[in-house]
Amino acid sequence: MKIRYFDHAATTPVSDTVLQAMLPYFQLEYGNASSMYSLGRASKKALEEARRKVANNIGANSKEIYFTSCGSESDNLAIKGTAYANKEKGNHIITSKIEHPAVLNTCKTLEKQGFEVTYLNVDKNGFIDLEQLVNSIKPQTILISIMFANNEIGTIEPIKKIGEIAHKNNIIFHTDSVQAIGNIKINVNEYNIDLLSMSGHKFYAPKGVGALYVREGINFEKIQDGGHQEKDKRAGTENVAEIVGLGKAIEDIYQEYEKYNEKLTNLRDYYIEQIEKSNFDCKLNGDRKNRLPGNANFSFPGVNAQELLLALDEKGICASAGSACSTGNPLPSHVLTAIGLSKELANGTLRVSFGKDNTKEDVDFLIQNLREIIPSIIQKQ
Ligand code: PLP
Numbered sequence: 001m002k003i004r005y006f007d008h009a010a011t012t013p014v015s016d017t018v019l020q021a022m023l024p025y026f027q028l029e030y031g032n033a034s035s036m037y038s039l040g041r042a043s044k045k046a047l048e049e050a051r052r053k054v055a056n057n058i059g060a061n062s063k064e065i066y067f068t069s070c071g072s073e074s075d076n077l078a079i080k081g082t083a084y085a086n087k088e089k090g091n092h093i094i095t096s097k098i099e100h101p102a103v104l105n106t107c108k109t110l111e112k113q114g115f116e117v118t119y120l121n122v123d124k125n126g127f128i129d130l131e132q133l134v135n136s137i138k139p140q141t142i143l144i145s146i147m148f149a150n151n152e153i154g155t156i157e158p159i160k161k162i163g164e165i166a167h168k169n170n171i172i173f174h175t176d177s178v179q180a181i182g183n184i185k186i187n188v189n190e191y192n193i194d195l196l197s198m199s200g201h202k203f204y205a206p207k208g209v210g211a212l213y214v215r216e217g218i219n220f221e222k223i224q225d226g227g228h229q230e231k232d233k234r235a236g237t238e239n240v241a242e243i244v245g246l247g248k249a250i251e252d253i254y255q256e257y258e259k260y261n262e263k264l265t266n267l268r269d270y271y272i273e274q275i276e277k278s279n280f281d282c283k284l285n286g287d288r289k290n291r292l293p294g295n296a297n298f299s300f301p302g303v304n305a306q307e308l309l310l311a312l313d314e315k316g317i318c319a320s321a322g323s324a325c326s327t328g329n330p331l332p333s334h335v336l337t338a339i340g341l342s343k344e345l346a347n348g349t350l351r352v353s354f355g356k357d358n359t360k361e362d363v364d365f366l367i368q369n370l371r372e373i374i375p376s377i378i379q380k381q
Contacts, residue, residue: 001316004362008202008294008355009151009179010320014245015204021248022206025241033238034229043240050247054211057254058196059187066212066230067243071178071199072102074212077234078174078195079106081220082143083115086172090140096120096128097338099147103176122338125287126155133165143172148180152335152351153286154295156184163192172218178202182253183264183292194218200242205249209242260356264293267354267363271296274367280374285339285349294354299341302378303348311373317366320351
């Protein structure tokens with residue numbers, strides 16, 4: 001059976017060019033990047049080349065890039081690292097209610113350690129309230145952490161303005177850009193970003209590699225003890241092959257940015273239009289305009305999303321009920337709850353996320369199946 005994959009927000013396949021770039025570093029160029037001999041120096045060179053590619057594609061300097069094992073680790077390092085290093089200045093952090101668990105649970109841990117965290121509300125489209133942000137700032141606020149784009153509903157936050165507010169108040173600004181990198185062109189200076197998290201497997205690099213941008217001069221501490229890798233901020237022998245993959249992936253995706261952006265936007269808008277034209281009830285979640293190019297999130301009253309996903313799976317269709325990370329969690333998604341959805345609507349929500357290899361024919365197949373499956377599920381209830 002042909003697999004039709006519409007879950008690129010959960011993960012993406014490794015692209016051919018990325019795989020080819022990585023292969024030599026598993027068996028030929030396998031040196032430890034800290035070793036002095038030429039085999040080690042070759043790995044070090046590849047590592048620094050990847051760092052340069054990441055930096056160039058977000059308007060940063062190479063020395064501001066730190067490699068990690070994933071987006072979650074980047075978020076932990078960004079938030080705990082700045083909180084610990086700046087605790088003499090204050091103990092207050094501001095974030096939002098719709099962040100990924102990598103941010104929310106990091107904040108919860110910090111609360112147990114004596115930090116105070118404000119979780120901002122969002123409106124029905126998922127935008128944070130800028131007025132509430134300004135009103136939440138205290139003399140002891142040291143960090144604002146707001147995601148660039150939401151992983152479930154795709155809403156893109158007003159990052160430039162948030163950064164401006166942070167800097168006006170002398171506060172560090174971190175953004176979890178795990179869903180945005182590759183989908184939106186980001187320049188850290190234009191967007192007033194001090195720290196930015198990314199994860200390779202969301203843009204055609206493998207799982208298990210991420211990066212954190214930290215603006216030069218920002219005070220942050222390591223959170224993992226060990227060797228002196230990554231300028232003493234992230235201990236552990238560097239995962240050279242995957243870091244090379246991440247460097248190649250970010251370069252590839254931004255080289256063809258306009259093409260992919262247009263393609264994903266067209267597929268998304270076509271899907272949204274076709275779903276809204278169907279003869280069943282539906283509600284689009286997230287902002288219609290300011291949303292990730294490949295994201296479409298609909299709630300279907302009377303539908304159990306788990307049942308829908310299983311029926312789609314039988315047709316070879318991969319999609320998601322919310323975020324992959326909350327699968328197995330019986331509670332309705334915290335993001336859908338925060339935008340005001342009832343439990344019933346939240347539990348009838350389907351997230352579709354398109355990728356660069358999807359075609360219009362794939363989308364037609366998806367729409368045709370939804371038009372058959374959804375009324376049959378509703379009828380059964
Ligand atoms: N932040 C966001 C917004 C995400 O969507 C994800 C993963 O889905 C993460 C962080 C965590 O990234 P990783 O899976 O690389 O740990």
